[in-house]
Amino acid sequence: MKILIVGGGKALYFLCRTFLAKGHEVTVINRDPGECVRIARALRVTVVRGDGTDPAILEQAGAYAAETVVALTPNDQDNLAICQVCRVQYDVPRAVALALDPDNAAVFQKLGVEAFSITPVIATLIEQRTQLDDITNLIPAGEGKVNITELVLPPAAPVIDKPLREVSLPPDSLIAVVLREGAALVPRGNTFLRAGDRIVLISLPANHGETIKAITGDTL
Amino acid sequence: MKGSELFVVIVGCGRLGCHVASQLSRAGHGVVVIDCDEDAFNQLAPEFSGFRVEGDATELAILRQAKTDRADLVIATTSDDNVNLMVAQVARTVFLVPRVLARVFEPRREGIYRRLGIETVCPTSLAAGLFLKTILGDAVGDVA
Numbered sequence: 001m002k003i004l005i006v007g008g009g010k011a012l013y014f015l016c017r018t019f020l021a022k023g024h025e026v027t028v029i030n031r032d033p034g035e036c037v038r039i040a041r042a043l044r045v046t047v048v049r050g051d052g053t054d055p056a057i058l059e060q061a062g063a064y065a066a067e068t069v070v071a072l073t074p075n076d077q078d079n080l081a082i083c084q085v086c087r088v089q090y091d092v093p094r095a096v097a098l099a100l101d102p103d104n105a106a107v108f109q110k111l112g113v114e115a116f117s118i119t120p121v122i123a124t125l126i127e128q129r130t131q132l133d134d135i136t137n138l139i140p141a142g143e144g145k146v147n148i149t150e151l152v153l154p155p156a157a158p159v160i161d162k163p164l165r166e167v168s169l170p171p172d173s174l175i176a177v178v179l180r181e182g183a184a185l186v187p188r189g190n191t192f193l194r195a196g197d198r199i200v201l202i203s204l205p206a207n208h209g210e211t212i213k214a215i216t217g218d219t220l
Numbered sequence: 221m222k223g224s225e226l227f228v229v230i231v232g233c234g235r236l237g238c239h240v241a242s243q244l245s246r247a248g249h250g251v252v253v254i255d256c257d258e259d260a261f262n263q264l265a266p267e268f269s270g271f272r273v274e275g276d277a278t279e280l281a282i283l284r285q286a287k288t289d290r291a292d293l294v295i296a297t298t299s300d301d302n303v304n305l306m307v308a309q310v311a312r313t314v315f316l317v318p319r320v321l322a323r324v325f326e327p328r329r330e331g332i333y334r335r336l337g338i339e340t341v342c343p344t345s346l347a348a349g350l351f352l353k354t355i356l357g358d359a360v361g362d363v364a
Contacts, residue, residue: 053302055328077278077302080309081329088332103280111309 001025002065004092006052006082007072008035015072016043027061053081055089063090071097076104083113120144124205140205147203148176151216155195158217165189173203173211225249229291229317231277231307232298233260236323240295245270252286277307280314288315296322301329308338 003019005012006029016039019026026045029052030036040047050057052073063069069086071079076099083095099105099115108115121144139148153160159167164175164187178187179198185191193199203211226249230241233255242265245251251270254277255261261272275282277298288294294311296304301324308322324330324340333340 053329054326055332075278075302077300077306080306081302084336085329085332088335101279101281104278107280107310107314110313 001067002062003027003068003070004029004058004061004063004066004086005070005072006030006078007070007074007098008032008039012072013039013042015070016045020044027066029057029061053078053085055085058082058085058090063092066090066092067094068092069095071095073098074100076100079115080104080108080111080113083108084111087113116143144205147201147205147208149201149203149208149212151199151201151212153193153195153197153199154216156217157193157195157215159215160193160195160197162192163189164191164193167193167214169214170203170207170210173201173207173214175215176200176202226292227287227290228252228293228295229254229283229286229288229311231255231294231296231304233257233263233272234297234299235263237295237297238263240297241270242268252291254282254286278303280310283307283310283315288317291315291317292319293317294320296320298323299325301326305329305333305338305340308333309336312338 001024003024004027005015008030012028016026016028020043027048028039028045029048029050030039031051033049036047036049039045048057048061052058063086069083069092071082073079079097083097086092086095095113097108097113097115099108099117102117102119105115105117121140124140124144125138141148175187177200178185178191178193201211201215228244228249229252230237231254233241233253237253241251241253245268246265252273253261253270254273254275256274256276258274273282273286277283288311294317296307298304304322304324308320311317312320320339322338322340324333324342325344327342327345330340330342
């Protein structure tokens, strides 16, 4: 896939590296001559120096042939402009903008530009990681609308030693996988959970605390 | 509210924003000026009776603080085209402001944003037109 990325810094560097490793063709637009040279030396990408919101620069970077454009600059107004120029002028099928102000993610969507915001994801992660030590892994998915949690069932957990069908969990939550003695099994109604099982749990941020409580007996 | 009195939000308190804000205030309209630099407000006319909001207008919370939802008109006059174009679109789409004007310096961008339905004023095209008219007389046609 042909991907055009506007921006700089480590986020851009590692993103490019990831895309290249997956076999995508990457072009970068950056304003700073020094950084352009560093990017070109470090990565097998095409680098165009200039203002990525300028239609002439976007054209030079081959925006008309790009399948995806990612706007990662540190200014929300520039990220919006980049995506709009690409969509309107060059018919790029997919243009995604970083919204630093979390409020702007919804604003951009309203203006017809796909957007993502990092702040709420990090904030949720920090809050939830610091709340419970038994939780070994927590990944927000779907832009933070879904939580995937990995946790070990303690001996006092109210859900153990009875069939799963008798366990009552809040709506919109699910025990997706049970890891026991090195094997992964997808639980059914007749599965018995045991102390020490490592489970992968799907929940929503709204019912996360309630779900954890129902499973472990602990209050967050 | 009196019949012809407008509530206007002006983004950017540079030479243009300041001048427009002072004139509208003098004419009896309600004005709020937004600028991220507090010192910019010093340029406002002494009789300016509107409000000043210090902050970045690309932040939704700042536009909200300036009561943009109640504005009859928003004018985006900062020196950054992309700020003006974003503010104009947010004012129109999120705050449903009936009339929105944006200053855009780069004529290449003006065309795109016209296609997105934003009313723009391009000082570069305007000045170029006036210069050419002065030099070449009325013979010159469409200069922009």
